[in-house]
Amino acid sequence: MTTKAPWSDGRLCYGGDWNPEQWPPQVWREDVALMRAAGINLVTVGVFAWSRLEPEPGRHTLDWLDRVLDLLHAAGIRAALSTPTASPPPWFSLRHPDALPVTADGVRLTHGSRDTYCAAAPAYRDAARSIAGVLAARYAHHPALALWHVHNEYGTTCHCPHAEAAFRRWLTGRYGDLDALNDAWVTSFWSQHYTDWAQVGAPRATQYLANPGQLLDFRRFWSDTLLSAYTEQRDLLRAANPAVPVTTNYVLGDWVPVDHARWAREVDLIAIDHYPSTADLGAEEQTAFAADLARGWARHGAGRPAPWLLAESAPNQIHTAGRMHTKEPGRMTRHSLAHVARGSAGVMFFQWRAPAGGAERFHSAVVSHAGADTRVFREAAALGAALGRLAGTAPGRVEAGVAIAYDAASGWALRHPGMPRAGLDHPGEAAAAHRALWHAGVTADVVPPGAPLDGARLLVLPALYLASDATIDWVRRHVDAGGHLLVTWLSGVADEHARIRLGGYPGAYRDLLGVRVEEFHPLADDEEVPLTGGGTGRIWSETVHLAGAETVSVYAGGAPAGRPAITRHRVGDAYAWYVSTRPDDDTYRRLLTEAARLAGVTPTCPDAPPGVEAVRRHDTDGSLLHLLNHTDRPQRVPVAGFELLTGATVDGVLTVAPGGVAVVREEPS
Ligand code: GLA
Secondary structure, three states, X not given: OOOOOOOOOOOOEEEEEEOHHHOOHHHHHHHHHHHHHHOOOEEEEXXXXXXXXXXXXXXXXXXXXXXXXXXXXXXXXXXXXXXXXXXXXXXXXXXXXXXXXXXXXXXXXXXXXXXXXXXXXXXXXXXXXXXXXXXXXXXXXXXXXXXXXXXXXXOOOOOOXXXXXXXXXXXXXXXXXXXHHHHHOOOOHHHOOOOOHHHOOOOOOOOOOOOHHHHHHHHHHHHHHHHXXXXXXXXXXXXXXXXXXXXXXXXXXXXXXXXXXXXXXXXXXEEEEOOOOOOOOHHHHHHHHHHHHHHHHHHHOOOOOOOEEEEEOOOOOEEXXXXXXXXXXXXXXXXXXXXXXXXXXXXXXXXXXXXXXXXXXXXXXXXXXXXXXXXXXXXXXXXXXXXXXXXXXXXXXXXXXXXXXXXXXXXXXXXXXXXXXXXXXXXXXXXXXXXXXXXXXXXXXXXXXXXXXXXXXXXXXXXXXEOOHHHHHHHHHHHHOOOEEXXXXXXXXXXXXXXXXXXXXXXXXXXXXXXXXXXXXXXXXXXXXXXXXXXXXXXXXXXXXXXXXXXXXEEOOOOOOOOEEEEEEEEOOEEEXXXXXXXXXXXXXXXXXXXXXXXXXXXXXXXXXXXXXXEEEEEOOEEEEEEEEOOOOOEEEEOOEEEOOOOXXXXXXXXXXXXXXXXXXXXXX
16 A cells, blocks of 8 residues: 655645543544544654553554544544654663663662663663554554654663764774774873774763863764664664654754754654743744754755655743743744644644643643533634645745755854853854844744755855764855855854864964954843944854954944954855854844845845744745734735735735734746
């Protein structure tokens, strides 16, 4: 039987995590009826069901899952069937104490939550393959099966002896011999020179600062270890029925030891979970950034464009440190359609029904503890209808003239405690550049270094600390082809091993930028330095010397007072900008708007009022303009075409309701 990917019939995916194992069968039937009422067409099942699928080692109880999948199929709802390997049952941990994870401090964790295993432990890997194999054998040809969802949010880490042995094997593969490793890690410093592989360990708690090269390689190694745990499951699922796509849901966050760009070539679909961490407009900024990041991985990861999907999002509350904030009416819909606007193949929630107990009992759900007669359910059903009206429009190509580089390893390297300042944050700087452009109405791609820069006239390197020779070559090729470049502080300071590129910062890009940085002057959290022309710099400042570039603005105070803060260097017909501090938001927005303008990139919808997000996507039928009104007032936007959500013809001006969304099939101009 040929199983088609859920998005292949032109419909957008709509659904979420469903946990029938938490409920008796009469609730399953009620759930499926409610799903149909809400327009749900895809549900993720089985994510944490291992102890219900294998209550004792080797004894499998699958009848309930048979019934669940049959019920879904009869209702015309498809399943993203999970392997449950993110949550081994209690019997597994008791039987295999060596498979429990060990923290960097040497503490072995115990069973009691989820994700409590070491991904390098042979017993864990055997058990994971075994349960995945059982599911593959039973369900690979089930008519409800649309997608395999392996595991859940790979991201836990371990420092146990299994992990350490695997690290040594990985290092042997990477470096070949100890001389190369000693060189890469600069072990001449602090007497760390290794003479035997047995001396090389995982970076456990140590007396003072750990070796930056060792820490960085351990992160890379662990990302590869988790990836191999994924690919071995994927391979056996694929072997059971090659027609069913396989993926795993990415968890975003600076703690995650996964290089998602490297994983992109191993999945059939990029799936991200997205939960904003702030309740103010930052939630909308984060949503746009996460979606653009996912699109970048999907477009560039595999060397072939893959689809991407919002695999989890909250139907209601935003969880911030300390409390949950209710999403105001319409906000869930705006967040969901912001992902669709930026190319998602659909919208999935965590979770369908709120559990009656368990650690996440108060996490929001489409069907809450109050049932389905709720504002949240009604909004979810309305969104289901809206997604139905957008059928046939996805995914297309999002129009973006700027590319922002994003590199997990640079983020990891900047977190080393021996940096000139605490809190250095490459993902945060990428998000800051994206936010500045978002407020300017300019859509950006977020791409891994080395990705094809098709269409991007301006490339931004935001504190892209590590620069391999290949990355330098990639940047140079962009500039040689007439592209503009904007580089911020701390970019290109080190090579891929976190060794400093000498001769003045930023060693990788000095020539291109026409500057030489002599000294860093990191700022305190609450410190600002004034810049000429208005605005301030934060976080960081530097002593910059011109070496061909011209000055755009000057430090009007602080340690580098009187020296250039922002410069630009004419390279052919383009500019290579250097920004040696983090400008305040307004200054950064103006700076990036100007750099984009000079590169020939203008806002997506120049006449859209402030607070209206505009994203244009091109598909085979022409262009679609998505308008998201994040204000509490109606907003008028000049546009002509056909509004898909209401079915109204738009003659020249469209009024988008407060907090509302419009999707306009534009008239060809
Ligand atoms: C993640 C997990 C879910 C759940 C949600 C809560 O995305 O995959 O199981 O814990 O977070 O926000």
